[in-house]
Amino acid sequence: MTHRLYYTDAYLRSFDATIVERAEDGRRLYLDRTAFYPTSGGQPNDVGTLGGVAVVDVVDEDERIAHVLAAPYAGPDGVHGEIDWARRFDFAQQHTGQHLLSGTFEELFDWPTVSVHFGDVVSTLEIDAPAASAKQLRRVEERANALIAENRPVVVTFEDAAAVAPRLRRPSARTGTLRIVTIEGHDTSACGGTHLRRTGEIGALLLRRVEKIRDHVRIEFTCGARAIRRARADYEALSDIAERMSASIDDVPMLVRSRIEEGKSLAAANRRFIEELSAHRARAQWESTPAGGDGVRRLRAADGMTADELRAWAAACALLPMTVAAGAVRETRTIALAVSADLDANAGALLKEALQQVGGRGGGSPRTAQGSVAEDAQLEPVLNAVLGGTHRVRAS
Ligand SMILES: [Zn+2]
Numbered sequence: 060m061t062h063r064l065y066y067t068d069a070y071l072r073s074f075d076a077t078i079v080e081r082a083e084d085g086r087r088l089y090l091d092r093t094a095f096y097p098t099s100g101g102q103p104n105d106v107g108t109l110g111g112v113a114v115v116d117v118v119d120e121d122e123r124i125a126h127v128l129a130a131p132y133a134g135p136d137g138v139h140g141e142i143d144w145a146r147r148f149d150f151a152q153q154h155t156g157q158h159l160l161s162g163t164f165e166e167l168f169d170w171p172t173v174s175v176h177f178g179d180v181v182s183t184l185e186i187d188a189p190a191a192s193a194k195q196l197r198r199v200e201e202r203a204n205a206l207i208a209e210n211r212p213v214v215v216t217f218e219d220a221a222a223v224a225p226r227l228r229r230p231s232a233r234t235g236t237l238r239i240v241t242i243e244g245h246d247t248s249a250c251g252g253t254h255l256r257r258t259g260e261i262g263a264l265l266l267r268r269v270e271k272i273r274d275h276v277r278i279e280f281t282c283g284a285r286a287i288r289r290a291r292a293d294y295e296a297l298s299d300i301a302e303r304m305s306a307s308i309d310d311v312p313m314l315v316r317s318r319i320e321e322g323k324s325l326a327a328a329n330r331r332f333i334e335e336l337s338a339h340r341a342r343a344q345w346e347s348t349p350a351g352g353d354g355v356r357r358l359r360a361a362d363g364m365t366a367d368e369l370r371a372w373a374a375a376c377a378l379l380p381m382t383v384a385a386g387a388v389r390e391t392r393t394i395a396l397a398v399s400a401d402l403d404a405n406a407g408a409l410l411k412e413a414l415q416q417v418g419g420r421g422g423g424s425p426r427t428a429q430g431s432v433a434e435d436a437q438l439e440p441v442l443n444a445v446l447g448g449t450h451r452v453r454a455s
Contacts, residue, residue, distance in 0.1 A: 061124040062092035066238060067215070069151060069253040072144045078136045085131035089123050094142055097124050101175045102154055102252045105147055110138040147253060149283065153182045155213055155242075155255040156203075156264050156282035160184060162246030163203045165228055168195060172229065173275060181267075183279050191276045196266050203264045210259035211243045223247070265289060330367075337371035345379050355402065357446045360386020366393060370429070373397040377406075377426040381452065385445050387438045393431045394419075394438065396445050400426060403451040413444040 064071050076090040088109060097119035098104040104117035109126055111134075116127035132138075154177060161172035161184065170188040216239045220231060223239055231237055231249040240250045242258060255261065265286040267279035281289050294308075300315075301308045341358070348356050356379075360372055366388050376384030377397040383404070384397040394414075398406040410428040414421050417437040421430015432438060 060122045061090060063124070064092055064094040065096050065253055066251070068094075069147075069215075070256070071142070072147075073139065073141045075137065075139055078138060081132070082125075085133055086128050088126045088128065088132060088138075090126065090138070090140075093117075093124050093126070094140060095124065095126060096147070096253050100250060100252050102150055102177045103179070105142050107140065107142040109140045110134045114140075149285065150177060151253045151255050152261050152283035153177050153281070153285070154252045155258070156261045156280065157182065157184055158213075158240060158242055158246050158248055158250070158254070159203050159206055159258060159261065160199070160264065160280060161248075162228060162242060163199050163206070164188075166245070167199055167202060170276075180285075181279050182281065183277050185272065185275045185277045187274075188276050189274065190271065191269055191278065196269065196278070200264065200266045206242070206245060207258045207261045207264060210257050211245060212257055213254050214241045214243065215239070215254070216241065220249075223249070263287065333367055333371045334375075337368060338375040341372055341375035341379060341384070345376075345382060350381065353450055354381055354452070355450045356382045358382060358384040359442070359446065360384070360395070362389070364388060366391060369393075369395045370427075373427050383446060383450060385442050387442060389435065389438070391431065392433070392435060392438060393429060394421065394441055394445075396423075396428045398426060398450075401452060409445050410441075413441045416444065417441060 064074055071094045074092065074094045076092045078088055079091055080089040081087070082089075095107065095114060095117045096102070096105045097117040099119045105114070107114050109128065110132050112132045113129035114126050115129050118125040118127065157175050157177070164170040164172065164186050168188065170186040170191075172184055173187050174185045176183045217236050218239050220234050220237050223237060224230065226247045228246055228248050233249065237249045238251055239247060240254055241247045262283040263286040265281050267281065267289070269279075270277045297308050297311060301311050304311065304314050306314050340361070344358050345356055348358055350356050358376055360369055364372065364386065369386050369388055372386065373384055373395040374397065376382050377399055379399055381401055382397070382399040383402070385394065387394045394410065396406045396410045398404045398409065405425045406428040407423040407425060410430050411422045414430045414432065417432055417440060419430055419432035419437060419441065421428060423429055432441060
């Protein structure tokens with residue numbers, strides 16, 4: 060059984076211990092005692108060194124704790140361990156912050172915490188609530204930060220499960236002696252993790268993204284230096300946007316909303332212009348193009364149209380009498396075909412057939428059709444195929 064030093068002293072950064080077993084050629088060590096925290100309760104393991112060798116993983120095997128090393132250790136049984144303190148302290152900030160936050164959700168809204176996760180960048184907590192409004196979350200954040208400012212003691216005790224049960228925020232399934240973590244006057248939880256001594260050490264608590272997960276709400280939070288780093292990154296991103304808009308950060312949300320609306324109405328106006336322009340172009344072209352022997356005008360789209368322009372031009376051509384019209388956008392190797400309603404021909408079927416000859420794909424309605432080919436050289440043959448041939452006038 061490994062004696063867990065972090066249970067009673069979460070501030071122990073280095074320790075001496077005796078190896079009781081070596082496995083996997085000295086890459087997996089078991090000690091009589093350890094300050095290394097193993098992955099458990101949603102909190103990732105410590106890293107550091109044992110006998111000068113890097114510890115890359117720490118595994119909780121119930122009775123014992125396994126230390127997984129980056130390289131085999133072949134030294135004496137007496138070893139010195141060093142914890143990566145910056146990482147440990149960072150997770151203790153997130154973890155203690157989570158207790159504080161869970162207690163605050165209960166205190167203000169009776170929302171129980173159902174699960175927690177501590178990540179290297181982001182930590183999350185899931186509460187049993189149908190929804191959480193921005194206003195409610197602001198209240199929770201303010202209360203949590205007020206409790207941080209009060210610098211309340213965080214105390215670890217060992218108590219009998221039955222005796223402590225009425226005081227616990229969340230019932231524990233364990234029996235016997237429980238490790239109890241109490242934020243004075245605020246929260247009492249059974250927990251095996253590493254915590255700070257006082258709430259002041261959390262530094263700051265920032266709530267972030269909120270997501271609805273089934274009938275729960277998942278909330279991202281960051282504490283301590285992470286919260287400051289996150290706030291700095293947010294500020295820099297926002298400053299960049301504000302600078303591009305020659306505005307102050309506070310005006311950015313309103314400005315972005317109005318720019319989006321502007322963009323939508325400009326796009327709608329542009330669509331109308333393209334349609335009108337295309338109708339004029341089609342009509343002018345029709346008037347200056349002599350009809351063939353079969354009375355049909357065959358129109359070829361001018362080069363350099365955009366895909367939107369070509370589509371609009373084809374749609375306009377389809378409305379003209381006794382007309383077959385086709386064109387291509389070279390950059391995208393796309394083709395459009397239009398056939399007027401008084402001709403006994405089907406645009407979709409015509410284009411599909413011509414495209415199949417060169418391995419292209421496409422189709423459409425009897426009046427207009429679109430398709431594409433794989434190579435530039437295939438455009439002309441397809442255009443010639445759909446514009447050539449004779450067409451009968453549809454019997455009315
Ligand atoms: Zn805890």
